[in-house]
Amino acid sequence: MKDVKVIVLRTAGTNCDKETVFAFELAGAKADLVHINEISRGEKKLDRYQILAIPGGFSYGDDISAGKVLAVEMMNKISAQVDKFVADGKLLIGICNGFQVLVKTGLLPGFGAGEAGSGAAKQSVTLFDNDSGKFDCRWVHLNPVEGNVCIFTQGIETPIYLPIAHGEGKLIFDNEKTRDKLRAAKQGVFKYSDAAGKPGPYPVNPNGSEDDLAGICNATGRVFGLMPHPERHVLSTQHPRWTRGEASERGDGFAIFRNAVAFASMEL
Amino acid sequence: MTTRIEVYIREDLVDAAGEGLIKDIEDLNVKGAKSARFVRVTEIEGGISKGEARRIASELLSDPVSQRHVIGEVSGPVVDGAWVIEVKFNKGVTDTVADTTLKGIADMGIAGATGAKTSTKVILRGKISKSDVENIARRLLANSVIQSFSIAKS
Numbered sequence: 201m202k203d204v205k206v207i208v209l210r211t212a213g214t215n216c217d218k219e220t221v222f223a224f225e226l227a228g229a230k231a232d233l234v235h236i237n238e239i240s241r242g243e244k245k246l247d248r249y250q251i252l253a254i255p256g257g258f259s260y261g262d263d264i265s266a267g268k269v270l271a272v273e274m275m276n277k278i279s280a281q282v283d284k285f286v287a288d289g290k291l292l293i294g295i296c297n298g299f300q301v302l303v304k305t306g307l308l309p310g311f312g313a314g315e316a317g318s319g320a321a322k323q324s325v326t327l328f329d330n331d332s333g334k335f336d337c338r339w340v341h342l343n344p345v346e347g348n349v350c351i352f353t354q355g356i357e358t359p360i361y362l363p364i365a366h367g368e369g370k371l372i373f374d375n376e377k378t379r380d381k382l383r384a385a386k387q388g389v390f391k392y393s394d395a396a397g398k399p400g401p402y403p404v405n406p407n408g409s410e411d412d413l414a415g416i417c418n419a420t421g422r423v424f425g426l427m428p429h430p431e432r433h434v435l436s437t438q439h440p441r442w443t444r445g446e447a448s449e450r451g452d453g454f455a456i457f458r459n460a461v462a463f464a465s466m467e468l
Numbered sequence: 469m470t471t472r473i474e475v476y477i478r479e480d481l482v483d484a485a486g487e488g489l490i491k492d493i494e495d496l497n498v499k500g501a502k503s504a505r506f507v508r509v510t511e512i513e514g515g516i517s518k519g520e521a522r523r524i525a526s527e528l529l530s531d532p533v534s535q536r537h538v539i540g541e542v543s544g545p546v547v548d549g550a551w552v553i554e555v556k557f558n559k560g561v562t563d564t565v566a567d568t569t570l571k572g573i574a575d576m577g578i579a580g581a582t583g584a585k586t587s588t589k590v591i592l593r594g595k596i597s598k599s600d601v602e603n604i605a606r607r608l609l610a611n612s613v614i615q616s617f618s619i620a621k622s
Contacts, residue, residue: 263568265531272528273575304531326533329477333484372481374533408482 204464206231207249209239209298211270216256216295216431223431224253227457229464236270239278246281250464251291254298256365256429266327266368267300275305282307290468291460292423293352296366299415299425300327303371308425309387310418311378324378325416327427328370331408335367339440340406340428342414343393349421350389351463352456359397360390360452361439362428369407369427371416382416390415390426430456471516474589475530475537476507476546489590492608501604502594507542509554509589510569514582528572547591547622551598553605554618556587561614591622 206224208231210217217233224231229251238244246252260269274282286292286307294302302308306321313321330336341359373379382388391412392405399405399412407427415426430453432438439447477483486504493501510529512521521539530537557563566584573581590609592601601619610617 260568260571261564263565264529264572268528268531269568269572269575272572276575276577323532326531328481328531328534329484331482331484333488372533 202465204229204251204461204468205249206251206253206461207244207246208233208253208255209236210234210255211236211259211273213259213261214255214257214297216297216429219429219431220253220255220295223434223453223457224251224461226434226454227461229457229461236273236278239281240273246278246285247288249285249290250468251293251460252282252285254292254294254301255431256296256298259297259301262297262368266366267297267304270297271301271304274301286313286418286423289420289422291351291464293456293460294425295431296364296369296427296429299427300368302423302425303327307423308418309378309382309416310423311381313418324374325382326372327368328372329368330366330370330406332402332406335365336369336406337363337365338406339363340414341393341395341397341404342390342426342428343397343399344390345386345388347386348389348417349386349419350415350417350424351421352417352424352460353389354459356455359393359395360455361395361433362430362453363432364406364428366407366427369409371409371411371413373410379411383411385419387416387419388413389417389424390428429453469513469515471512471521471539472541473510473512473521473525473529473537473539474507474542475510475525475535476505476542477535479546481534486590489608493604496604496607498596498600498604500595500600501592504593505546505591507589507591509587510566511585511587512569512573512581513584515580516578517580520578520580523576524573524578528569528576542589542591549593550622551592551596551601552620552622553590553592553601553609554587554620555590555605555610555615556617557585558614558616
């Protein structure tokens with residue numbers, strides 16, 4: 201198997217970076233933790249990596265709105281490298297705050313973008329204040345959307361269990377056309393559900409997301425964002441009831457990292 | 469020169485913070501408050517052109533899907549007939565969001581901003597007396613150690 205190199209991007213306020221590095225390394229990749237300034241100063245190059253991960257946290261204190269300032273920084277300072285990375289068909293994942301960054305750059309869902317989803321796309325969805333007005337930090341079930349095109353989640357066919365920790369996770373579309381387009385292109389990846397995969401209002405859907413969406417990808421399935429934290433459930437002992445025998449051998453989030461590394465090893 | 473930009477949540481979307489405030493007002497035992505909407509205010513000091521102000525408002529300070537922005541003050545139906553409470557930091561208090569805003573403006577390649585200040589406006593509707601509005605501002609919205617507030621009827 202070819203070596204896979206992952207870059208985990210951090211900045212002020214990122215706080216899930218080390219868990220994300222750990223998850224990718226557990227899946228067999230070599231992961232570097234890199235500050236965005238190292239890229240904008242030219243000290244590190246994205247093209248040396250096959251997978252880019254934007255981890256969770258509170259980048260720049262979530263000032264203005266969650267993920268906004270990092271999104272503006274990426275669009276204005278490293279967009280050429282990010283666009284090329286996406287155009288080359290490499291894998292990009294944004295988790296929680298990273299997902300907020302990806303929708304605010306327009307990389308997700310990437311409608312109107314150039315080749316392979318690269319280039320400046322108009323922002324057409326957003327992640328907005330939870331309906332509850334509160335920061336929700338707990339475990340949720342996610343049902344994979346049947347037939348979705350996401351590379352990261354192939355083979356996940358039953359509900360998985362991951363923690364959430366966010367106050368701005370309600371996914372909304374700019375209009376019905378965008379919602380229809382996302383549905384038709386099978387870009388919805390995970391929906392909030394109960395343990396049996398059934399949707400429902402709060403607390404099943406923790407934030408009021410339209411279509412109960414917890415994660416979406418771009419048209420190629422290679423750019424993926426989700427609000428829950430797969431990197432916080434890669435080991436069985438991270439399951440909140442593992443001592444009661446409810447956990448499986450690996451945490452449910454591990455498959456996402458394993459799929460990405462396996463795909464990158466074979467295809468990139 | 470000061471450029472003022474105000475950002476608020478689209479009228480057809482839930483303002484969760486506003487709904488939370490209405491519940492808090494009920495807990496204060498103040499009757500009559502019907503709705504509250506928050507407006508985030510940013511004042512930028514320095515030589516910012518109108519085009520740069522529009523870019524800052526649309527690309528940095530607001531979300532094109534969930535929010536609306538105005539350069540200047542919100543007016544018209546959004547505020548007509550409502551109480552408007554504005555909460556500002558006292559002089560000398562660190563304004564971290566303003567500092568982050570200046571970083572974002574610099575990242576956009578706009579060089580003229582020399583300083584920034586942020587404040588919060590609450591547009592409060594209902595049958596409420598001025599003394600009740602003052603009570604709400606004092607007890608729920610402003611921390612008197614670091615903030616002050618003003619009240620106007622629009």
